[in-house]
Amino acid sequence: MGTERSRQEFSNQEPSAKEQAKDEPIWTTEDENAILDTIDKWVGNDVAPIAREYDQEDKYPHQLVEQMKELGLFGATISPDYGGLGLPAATYAKIVTRVSAAWMAPSGIFNSHLIMASAIERCGTDEQKSEWLPAMASGELRGGIALTEPDAGTDLQAIKTRADKNPDGYLLNGTKTWITNSLYGNCLMVLAKTDVNAQPRHKGMSAFICKKDEGYEVSKKLTKLGYRSIDSCELVLDNRQISETALLGGVEGNGLQQVLGGLELGRINVAARGAGIAEGALKMATRYAQQRSTFGKAIAQHQAIQLKLGEMAAKVEASKLLIKDAANRFDQGERCDMEAGMAKYFATETGVYCAQEAMRIFGGYSYSTEYEIERFYRDAMLMCIGEGTNEMQRIIIAKQYIDRNRI
Numbered sequence: 112m113g114t115e116r117s118r119q120e121f122s123n124q125e126p127s128a129k130e131q132a133k134d135e136p137i138w139t140t141e142d143e144n145a146i147l148d149t150i151d152k153w154v155g156n157d158v159a160p161i162a163r164e165y166d167q168e169d170k171y172p173h174q175l176v177e178q179m180k181e182l183g184l185f186g187a188t189i190s191p192d193y194g195g196l197g198l199p200a201a202t203y204a205k206i207v208t209r210v211s212a213a214w215m216a217p218s219g220i221f222n223s224h225l226i227m228a229s230a231i232e233r234c235g236t237d238e239q240k241s242e243w244l245p246a247m248a249s250g251e252l253r254g255g256i257a258l259t260e261p262d263a264g265t266d267l268q269a270i271k272t273r274a275d276k277n278p279d280g281y282l283l284n285g286t287k288t289w290i291t292n293s294l295y296g297n298c299l300m301v302l303a304k305t306d307v308n309a310q311p312r313h314k315g316m317s318a319f320i321c322k323k324d325e326g327y328e329v330s331k332k333l334t335k336l337g338y339r340s341i342d343s344c345e346l347v348l349d350n351r352q353i354s355e356t357a358l359l360g361g362v363e364g365n366g367l368q369q370v371l372g373g374l375e376l377g378r379i380n381v382a383a384r385g386a387g388i389a390e391g392a393l394k395m396a397t398r399y400a401q402q403r404s405t406f407g408k409a410i411a412q413h414q415a416i417q418l419k420l421g422e423m424a425a426k427v428e429a430s431k432l433l434i435k436d437a438a439n440r441f442d443q444g445e446r447c448d449m450e451a452g453m454a455k456y457f458a459t460e461t462g463v464y465c466a467q468e469a470m471r472i473f474g475g476y477s478y479s480t481e482y483e484i485e486r487f488y489r490d491a492m493l494m495c496i497g498e499g500t501n502e503m504q505r506i507i508i509a510k511q512y513i514d515r516n517r518i
């Protein structure tokens with residue numbers, strides 16, 4: 112089942128008829144329901160049953176990658192012009208939440224990949240779009256983004272990786288760290304300095320789209336607290352010669368804007384992962400609270416536990432509403448940087464909150480690796496760090512809020 116077949120299976124109408132009606136949304140509510148139903152079945156049958164074993168053994172879920180290809184997930188937000196599904200952000204966020212409610216880690220396999228694809232679709236030359244996007248939509252090329260370095264994460268303008276121009280294109284030198292999908296994927300968007308003396312510094316930054324072993328090489332797979340199974344690696348770029356055609360958009364100096372331009376969608380994605388963790392933890396805790404008894408009744412009957420479940424349930428719903436609002440604005444082409452930031456901040460903190468509260472509800476069993484709740488606890492914190500830390504997120508929200516409410 113390729114991408115086209117997925118569209119037909121997900122859709123109640125013939126794609127060709129839908130594409131003809133240019134002013135109509137390609138995907139209807141019925142289509143969305145069909146997509147989410149398919150995702151729920153896949154998560155229930157194939158993702159949830161392997162999560163504990165693969166997480167604990169830090170094994171890469173190769174079989175899920177093949178299933179993601181079949182489902183069209185590698186092309187979920189890529190335009191149908193390039194063989195993708197062209198899903199709205201609102202639908203895509205619901206998919207991410209459902210996967211993450213069972214096991215957050217696999218969502219990183221298509222999430223980071225789609226951030227790279229979205230940068231190519233927004234900023235690439237026509238040649239780059241036709242060369243990269245169809246192969247990315249099918250999952251033949253699977254990528255991610257290589258921004259962070261050992262000495263620069265939040266302050267991306269401090270990166271040291273260089274791309275020095277020469278007659279054959281560019282020579283890449285530097286080190287990247289924490290790069291998702293770098294070992295089992297086969298391409299990355301790499302942020303580098305094309306002019307180390309430029310002022311302001313971002314004017315000397317450019318993005319390059321590279322295939323593995325051409326632009327970079329993986330030096331080390333990192334061991335992690337959570338988000339296991341998924342490859343997060345250190346990369347070395349040691350005199351790697353890449354061609355001029357690897358420069359995203361074909362013009363130097365736009366790299367930081369090209370990367371930051373995808374942040375709204377990126378924040379909605381991470382928010383959706385946080386909401387998924389939160390909802391998964393809430394559901395597990397709700398089930399357990401009805402099974403476990405103390406002092407002659409189910410712990411769900413104790414007010415102390417009800418206070419926790421009530422707070423968790425309210426925060427989960429609030430997270431989903433914030434995500435929906437940001438995603439709808441994004442899909443309508445409205446400005447949504449503040450709304451996406453609020454959704455990211457609130458939903459990811461809710462992920463941590465719900466995972467912690469669920470741990471308390473599970474009591475001593477929360478510490479057992481025979482139960483799954485400890486994985487949610489280990490996975491949740493990452494969402495507060497990635498795609499702009501939540502410290503930065505609040506500062507950005509405040510600046511924008513002040514800006515929109517100037518006296």
Ligand SMILES: Cc1cc2nc3c(=O)[nH]c(=O)nc-3n(C[C@H](O)[C@H](O)[C@H](O)COP(=O)(O)OP(=O)(O)OC[C@H]3O[C@@H](n4cnc5c(N)ncnc54)[C@H](O)[C@@H]3O)c2cc1C
Nearest residue numbers: 256257258259263264265266289290291343497500502503
């Ligand atoms: C599992 C995992 C996967 C990842 N995947 C990727 C990936 O695929 N690609 C990629 O490029 N990166 C990836 N990252 C890196 C991630 O994006 C960075 O860790 C993140 O951006 C934070 O950067 P840092 O770790 O350098 O922290 P720092 O920038 O050193 O920040 C440290 C602390 O200082 C705070 N801080 C920094 N500056 C300010 C400021 N101006 N005001 C207030 N507080 C501030 C931060 O909020 C944080 O609390 C991944 C990280 C992890 C752990």
